[in-house]
Amino acid sequence: MSNTQSNDFTEWYIQTITKAELMSYSPVRGSIIFRPDGYELWEHIQERFNLYLKSEGIRNAYFPMLIPRNFFMKEADHIEGFAPELPWVTEVGDEKLEEPLALRPTSETMIGSAFSDWINSYRDLPYEINQWANVFRWEKKTLPFMRTSEFLWQEGHTAHADEADARRRTLHVLDEYEKVAEEFLSIPVYKGQKTPSERFAGAMDTYSIEAMMKDGKAVQAGTSHYMGTKFAEAFDITYLTKENQHTHAFTTSWGISTRLLGALIMTHGDDKGLVFPPTVAPTQIVLMPVGPWKKNPAIMEKLTGLYEGFKAAGFRVRLDDSDNSPGYKFNEWELKGACLRIECGPRDLENGHAMVKARDLDDKVAVPFEELAGYVKEQLDSMPKRLLDAARARNKANEHFDIDTLADLKAHIETCKKENRPTGFVLVGWDGTEETEAKIKEETGFTTRNIPFEAPMQKTVDIVSGKPAKYTLWIARAY
Amino acid sequence: MSNTQSNDFTEWYIQTITKAELMSYSPVRGSIIFRPDGYELWEHIQERFNLYLKSEGIRNAYFPMLIPRNFFMKEADHIEGFAPELPWVTEVGDEKLEEPLALRPTSETMIGSAFSDWINSYRDLPYEINQWANVFRWEKKTLPFMRTSEFLWQEGHTAHADEADARRRTLHVLDEYEKVAEEFLSIPVYKGQKTPSERFAGAMDTYSIEAMMKDGKAVQAGTSHYMGTKFAEAFDITYLTKENQHTHAFTTSWGISTRLLGALIMTHGDDKGLVFPPTVAPTQIVLMPVGPWKKNPAIMEKLTGLYEGFKAAGFRVRLDDSDNSPGYKFNEWELKGACLRIECGPRDLENGHAMVKARDLDDKVAVPFEELAGYVKEQLDSMPKRLLDAARARNKANEHFDIDTLADLKAHIETCKKENRPTGFVLVGWDGTEETEAKIKEETGFTTRNIPFEAPMQKTVDIVSGKPAKYTLWIARAY
Structure with missing residues (x-):
């Protein structure tokens, strides 16, 4: 290995996954080839998550990849969030299409439209579906597995009779993602709620599991969204209640993707190469x-x-x-x-x-x-427990609780740079304003990860404004 | 069921798969939604075929779905065959792409380019890869499962040191496809070689399994292609022999798709609805x-x-x-x-x-x-054997051996129409010319299915020209 983790972590990562034949670069910008060892990691994750789906009675289905433009227009926040990254099919053979078709970045719109047809009565609810599929987001900066123009994922979509049942599913899946990460991939995660500015485009609430890589940077390793009735209103997902009332359903969606492969490699790998728990290792x-x-x-x-x-x-x-x-x-x-x-x-x-x-x-x-x-x-x-414990111990050493001001944070970053150690996860107070989030990002490159469900301590003062904190947040640099 | 099989087979088919919730139509022309019972059929086929791949040491991988235009240009027959059906991505967000990207109709070009990088020495051969993926072919006439703009399939791609090994793999897979069809899906098939005009675009030889539906029409249920060195030359797949010579590899490709679901339904279904062997039935x-x-x-x-x-x-x-x-x-x-x-x-x-x-x-x-x-x-x-035997018996009744001229064929078609029975498979003599194939198609709508490996009898005279037959062919109307 000509590059060690401590020299240049990203170079180490790219060289390791290339030499180990997990992936190859492809001729299409930002898209990679999943070579057999890389793809097999994903197959094992699929097997594992399918067990959950089966035990919950959530069945797999498959929806068209191409999404008509007018579908995106129906939910304003959704199109605003995804528009810049959408690849469009405009021609077939020599002919121009009347309406351009987007390559799906996610399938709320397509599945919402199907739910509208399929769901009629309270007896049809909850209606719960999962899809394993390729999706497309033309991101500016790409990194194999972590952020690619085309990636593989599962997306679950559910509709419920009431808010409580929808929220229950949203959080139940998040718990399962935590289990997949910790019990199956030996990746310890931080479970919590995203801030409004980091929500999925169109969601009411977004929850995530965040993982800390060996270089201290964060990976959003899975997300689960509570949509309220926003998509139900946009796509006319209504049902007849027991009392014969037409009512909008409450929907959720949730996904994990091949970026888990990146998290796996950056959590366990060392200067000799890849380290996998036997749960997913192509060679045990x-x-x-x-x-x-x-x-x-x-x-x-x-x-x-x-x-x-x-x-x-x-x-x-x-x-x-x-x-x-x-x-x-x-x-x-x-x-x-x-x-x-x-x-x-x-x-x-x-x-x-x-x-x-x-x-x-x-x-x-x-x-x-x-x-x-x-x-x-x-x-x-x-081995899985040993790897999980090792990662947890490393995480603990890179969690920081004593940073109260932007100046503290900058000093922390400086020190870490000098000593060549990870900046890690920093727990800070937040007054709940977007201004604070923007300022942190602008001045330090740190972004808000999530509001932990179980914060190790409560911070009382906003890191930027100095005003009383309404929330305690994890912030970190992120992939 | 308002339409019976004998009234209107296609209507029976569409109504049955819709009411039974195997699929829904989607807002995208010619693309369908695979609902849970429909998708589960495919999952069982995947499990079954993965067993073969595993036992043969052929590993799964995943390649980018988008293929740069210049890739298609490298193999002339290939682009000629697929060009009219290709959807093109020309824009991302608001920006025009410099080079349009095609949605893969098949991946010989993308995988050929990867093989060129990965294969260096005779020690790397055979190099055998499979991919489960969505593919796109914008066909004029579509029918759920049978012919859709987007469908799901597996495509195997292999490279070999010599012709014999490549041919061995081509036919070994064909044998496996026969087993999947007959042993797993209880669909009896006719194994043989495609005529040159029906070959895969760019192949030297194409082999198929053909199945006869209850209405007597054929379905090409799986194909396996021997490419010789054509793709190796187009994509520079060379290796160093033991004697240190740079030599082109011999390649193959082969696939089965979700059209098997259509074949399954049209083989076993009856006026009451779907009939599945327990090997794939969502409900046993x-x-x-x-x-x-x-x-x-x-x-x-x-x-x-x-x-x-x-x-x-x-x-x-x-x-x-x-x-x-x-x-x-x-x-x-x-x-x-x-x-x-x-x-x-x-x-x-x-x-x-x-x-x-x-x-x-x-x-x-x-x-x-x-x-x-x-x-x-x-x-x-x-039950699987019982269904296979029943289908075989029906096939036997719809195989025709005594049709020697185009006039005979037309008379046969007329009689079948009058008696409302399937035209079935007709074994005919062929002089080996495209003219004969074109004439048959033009006058009767029958197409050449394949040259059976084991013909029940040899026909001696070409059905159109009356010249001595070089081959004995199955012809039929087809989906």
């Missing part, structure tokens, strides 16, 4: 012969037996019997984020053990063959 | 109370127990305890294609049995509760 176990193994066929015989055993047990396992040197193989599989490396050479075989190295631990351990299956299972079972 | 078992069940809580207790048992055993099962009448429920679940209906009323409970009705059989059977689990499993296990 890699077996390799070491020493003069070609002279001793019993070594490959042993390893092949182990390989078949792990495979039959359902592990994602590879056997690297290439001619590359052990050092080369170590580097390659560390780069690619294999969770466990199992080596066996002539002396190991003689001693009846294999050498096992977990990607996130420093030491190799000699494990007798008869204990290997148990040891591997134990290691893979404990 | 539906349980319902009948008679004066509300007065007797033991009935719902029994049914709930059965429901929980089937659910725990992994079946896709519903319990319909709505207030609708039994007649209404029977119709609804027959419309939706539930494989097995299990009824229980007061007398059934007294007699210790449930009444079971398979969607494709005429009679209800009384099955003692203690034998129910075994009976259900047996029915669901045998």
Whole structure:
């Protein structure tokens, strides 16, 4: 790795995901190719989140990607928010279309129009649908996985008879996103509510989980929106109540995307390359012969037996019997984020053990063959929690509570720059004005992340105006 | 159902899939909404085909949907074939793009360009990738599932060191498509080679599986293409041989799409609605109370127990305890294609049995509760073969071998029209000229389906020219 994390984190990131073959740049501005190891991470996230959907009775569907222009016009805040980033299909073959079609940036409009047809009575509610799809937002600055012109996501859309039920779904999904992040991806997150200026275009309330990367910057890792009746009014989603009244439904939407892959890499990766919890790792176990193994066929015989055993047990396992040197193989599989490396050479075989190295631990351990299956299972079972705890500990060290003024914040940034350490998440008081948010951003590049549900402490004074704080906010630089 | 299959098959089809909520029309010309039951069919096909990919070591990836215009220009036949159907993105926000971007109709160009970067040495070959994606072809005439502007598919793309290996993959996938159709979807297919005029734009050889619908029309249900070195030359996919020679790779591509859903419905459906094999059915078992069940809580207790048992055993099962009448429920679940209906009323409970009705059989059977689990499993296990056999028998009755001239064919069509029966598949002799194909199409609307690998007989004379036949062809009207 020519760039380390501490030298230039972004360079480290791009080089690592490129060399590890998670992605390739494509000829289309800001769009990337998800190579097999990269795409597989997303497939595992899909499997995991589909379990939630299934358990909640929320079914998958698929809606057209192209959205007629007049659909966007129906909800004013929505079009205002998305207009600058929308790619438009204006021609087919040689012919101009009568009405341009947008590539969906999100599907509230298309699904709202469908809900209007499908929902008639209180008996149809709640109506809850999910879609796995590609979406398009032509962003000015792009970074693989984190912010790309085309990305993959799930978008859930629900309609409810009353506000309470809609709000319940909004927050229930947010809780599930927290579980996906923490339990499945070992990424600790900060759960809270977005400020009005950071809401989804057209939402009444937006909630998010925010994750802290190793360089201290934030990633908005999932959002859930309560729409009130705004989209129901724009798209005429009404239902007949028990009392025979036509009433607008209350809607929600929520999404996680392939930017979780970026968060995963920037949370766990190190200077050797990728680190993945086994829940999502494309390679959980890699077996390799070491020493003069070609002279001793019993070594490959042993390893092949182990390989078949792990495979039959359902592990994602590879056997690297290439001619590359052990050092080369170590580097390659560390780069690619294999969770466990199992080596066996002539002396190991003689001693009846294999050498096992977990990607996130420093030491190799000699494990007798008869204990290997148990040891591997134990290691893979404990790795997610270990990675989560490590990330949590790092986060804790980069949370700041004693910054009360803009001057404090600037001084903090200066110090961090000098000492080459992350600026992290800063908890500040906020008087609730957009002026404060704008000023913070303008002067420091920090943006408001969210108003935490459980703030570690309450701040009493607005960081800019010095007025009494109405809210306590996390602010940070963000991807 | 106001339209029966024999009255107006297309009307029957559209009404059935609409009422059964498989799809809705969308505001975008020729694009449909895949509603949950429709999308679930596709999810099961994905699961099934992913097993093949996994067993063959072919991994999933994801490539950008937008393709720069210059990419299409590189392979002349390819652009010629797709140009009229391509939607173009020409603007983003308010700005004109320098180069228009096409919505992918297929990804040979994008993936060819990536292969050119990724493939360097004979050690990299074969290089085999699959993508699940949405694709766009702006067709003049559309029909839900069968032919839509946007559809979902998988496209496999592979590169090989030599022709033999590329041809092996092309045909191996075709065999797998046959298995997916016959073993999984209970759709019997005709496997063969496409004539040159029906080849994929840019392919050297195209192979297909063709299915016969209940109305006798054909559906091209899957295709596999051998490209030779044509795309490798256009996109510079070269590798270094063992002997250190730069050489072009041989490529293939192959796909099945959501048109399989159309084939599934038109193969098995009847005047009551959808019929699905349990392999893909969104509802395998539906349980319902009948008679004066509300007065007797033991009935719902029994049914709930059965429901929980089937659910725990992994079946896709519903319990319909709505207030609708039994007649209404029977119709609804027959419309939706539930494989097995299990009824229980007061007398059934007294007699210790449930009444079971398979969607494709005429009679209800009384099955003692203690034998129910075994009976259900047996029915669901045998249903795919039963549906396949029924479809095969119908196909046999609609295959025609005694049509030797265009006049014969026209007479056949007339007779079928008079007797209101399908024109079916007609096996004819072909001299190998495009003139014959054009003439058949012009005069009868029949198109060449494929040159079967195993023709039931060899025809000796071209149906149009009367010259000696070089090939024996299936022709049919087609979707």
